[in-house]
Amino acid sequence: MSRAVVASAYGGPEVLTVVDSDPGAPGPGEVVVEVRAAGVNPSDWKGYSGQWGRDRARLPLRLGREVAGVVVAVGPDVETRSEGDEVVAWPVVGGYADRVRVPARVTAPRPAGLGWAQSAGLLLTGSTAVHLLVATRVGAGDTVLVHGGSGGVGRLAVQLARLRGARVIATASPGSHDDLRRLGATPVAYGPGLVERVRALEPVEGAVTAAIDTAGTDEALDASVELVADRSRVATIAGFVRGGELGVQLLGGGKGADPGTDIREAARDQLAALADEGVLDVVVAHTYPLEDAARAHLESMQGHPHGKLVLIP
Incomplete structure (x- = not known):
């Protein structure tokens, strides 16, 4: 059984818990990724802080928008990925997990020149x-x-x-x-x-x-x-x-802002290719075990960490 970090209520990092979570078999156009590293971003904790509303129907909130890992299952109609492929993926839902099921289209080959933690911090930023x-x-x-x-x-x-x-x-x-x-x-x-x-x-x-x-x-x-x-x-x-x-x-997710969805998603393969060529550098400030997601969020909330924060399942 896979583990996942969820927010069981609205509030501070104390509401985070680790639960059992089965991603299920991949459906058409999907793959299951065994997560080696998950990027931490302010949007992860803003979602359960109440800044964006407190709709109890959305609880528990699954956290984590970007991951790096290995494809372990491939659904029907997926021709671009195979089991064993090392990938980065964004945007995903529930990336704070041992395994996550994602659309194959949100994945890109993991840059060979970056470590797992660096790779997990590339796509969103x-x-x-x-x-x-x-x-x-x-x-x-x-x-x-x-x-x-x-x-x-x-x-x-x-x-x-x-x-x-x-x-x-x-x-x-x-x-x-x-x-x-x-x-x-x-x-x-x-x-x-x-x-x-x-x-x-x-x-x-x-x-x-x-x-x-x-x-x-x-x-x-x-x-x-x-x-x-x-x-x-x-x-x-x-x-x-x-x-x-x-x-x-x-620009981004704020009220009245341009989300730039097409621009951002088109950048996925470009970023992975540039990093693979060795011309992009990602700095990781700290890594935390999956069960220490609350500590990672506290560091993110306290200000500039001078690099990416990453969870390692």
């Missing part, structure tokens, strides 16, 4: 980064300001923007500056005086052509619209209230 860059039309010749450059989404946005030929300025705490330089970005500290520090790097008016916000702070958004002339080239995945007031693009 990577597809979000792709959406941000596509929406703000970042390409060769641009200078893009990435707020929260050392976070999961920000770090991949830095790498993907560089692959598109853009110059990148990324905000982060000083302890992350060397890592950002290694990725090809020019780091800058956030906090009071941010606009002046960026202008010291780009003294020509209008030199910063796009900005993406993964931090969600008023400072990040206010600085973005001060530095970027075209507000359609500023996007946020976290600061929906201030972003709405400023008229920038709101």
Whole structure:
């Protein structure tokens, strides 16, 4: 019998429990994946925190949106996957488990250059980064300001923007500056005086052509619209209230935001291929056993973990 982590009520991490869970046989177009690693994301705990409502009919909530693992069963009409294939999968439902049944179409080959934990942290943050860059039309010749450059989404946005030929300025705490330089970005500290520090790097008016916000702070958004002339080239995945007031693009799952479903799902194979080529790097901050999902969520809630958090069944 497989184990799975569920939220049995709405509240804090104390509501998480490990239960027996049989994923069942795969139906048409489905595969069963033996999970080797499951990515932890803020959306996992926001779902049971009550931020998105408290519909008791949805309980218990199955958690986990992205996994890396091995295909152990293949349903009818699946020609793209075979038993024994190592895959990454996103979006899934109930990825915090030993085994999970998923549509074959949400899987991609696991990048050979990444470990299991790294692989489990690639797709959700990577597809979000792709959406941000596509929406703000970042390409060769641009200078893009990435707020929260050392976070999961920000770090991949830095790498993907560089692959598109853009110059990148990324905000982060000083302890992350060397890592950002290694990725090809020019780091800058956030906090009071941010606009002046960026202008010291780009003294020509209008030199910063796009900005993406993964931090969600008023400072990040206010600085973005001060530095970027075209507000359609500023996007946020976290600061929906201030972003709405400023008229920038709101992306993701927030109220009034563009989910970018087609863009994000189209990025799945692209991200896996780039990681397989060794040109994308994923940092894992900490791993936890499946039964310690509550501790992983507490760390996620407390702020910037400087890398992905991953559960290992």
